[in-house]
Amino acid sequence: MSFLFGQREQRGAWAQEAPPIPPNSAQGGGYSRVDLSRMEASLQKVAVWSCVNLTATIAETMPLAYYPKPRESAPMPSWLEDLGGDGHGLADWLYQFALSTMLRGNAYGVVADRDRSRGTPTQIVLQHPDMVGVTLDMEGRPDWRVAGKTVPREDMWHRRVHPSPGRLLGLSPIALQATTIATGISALQFGASWFQDGAHPSGILSSEQALDARQAMTAKERFMAAVHGRREPAVLGNGWKYQTIQISPNESQFLETNNYTAAECCRIFGPGYAEIYGYETGGSLTYSNIEQRSLDLLTYAVDPWLVRIERFLSALLPPGQHVKFNRAALVRTDLLTRYRAHAIALQNRFEVVNEVRELEDRVPVPWGDAPFEGQAPKIAIDDN
Structure with a gap:
């Protein structure tokens, strides 16, 4: 009996979460401490924000048609037009859904209303994924909490992407690729601190003679007073030497590191993003693929997210009814x-x-x- 209970307790422990995001994904001090435990933290990396925002915006703005019968469109049901019930409309709900699933691999919602005849949700209030927690009871059933408060199982709406065998939650791309993202953010922070903090000396004034602290300070003050606001060369006496400390802009801002991690961050979300934003990917961009890049982005990167949304929304409708995006709106010819x-x-x-x-x-x-x-x-x- 204890063996069986041990199995169940272990299952409840590891099925609770997807791979956790390290609280400090880039170890060290100062600018190198990058905390990706908050969903929005990864958006500091421009490439991450650009890919997620582009996909979510396409889902938000692309025309969505409702088909109560095959190949016969009709006006969308009023409850579906404002699925969140907050007055912001379905477009706003779709943006939130895409943002949550792309960054965390999961979307969570609390069912606020249902269809009386079918029992399917007609109002789903999406929740911030960082505010949702789940454990499995002794029978393997999920116990949900939102902001520390228990939510009945039947009122919790959970949809996952990137599923993994034996896990309740979908895999989080940010957790899996935390090192790459944190490295890019650390490089940006280093470049910013180089210019803002002023923690680096601009030069070294040295002497062949031994100096105590008071003499060194006096020499520094006299040298600064002599060169302050002037472009004439400084004249030093016997035994003194001044050497500037220089670093190239490329090195001071880690430009190569930033460009590399930006392209890698784009690859996290699928092919086509890096090329759309002009990041170096090792290949040449020709006229032919410039003309086709919108189609490539739709086919290989954005379309899987659109298909998921279509399936999730269609599952809320009666059998035989479905919704479908008009993908032609993206491919402008x-x-x-x-x-x-x-x-x-x-x-x-x-x-x-x-x-x-x-x-x-x-x-x-x-x-x-x-x-x-x-x-x-x-x-x-x-x-x-």
């Missing part, structure tokens, strides 16, 4: 390319005129809701 695509769609009858006009922000026409009867009109486009 030039006018000629768009018109060529419209022409192909019209000629092959998988779009109608009013659908094309809606995509181009034009008002519908009375005859534009039906596909062409008979032979579709030919649309000639000169390639020259």
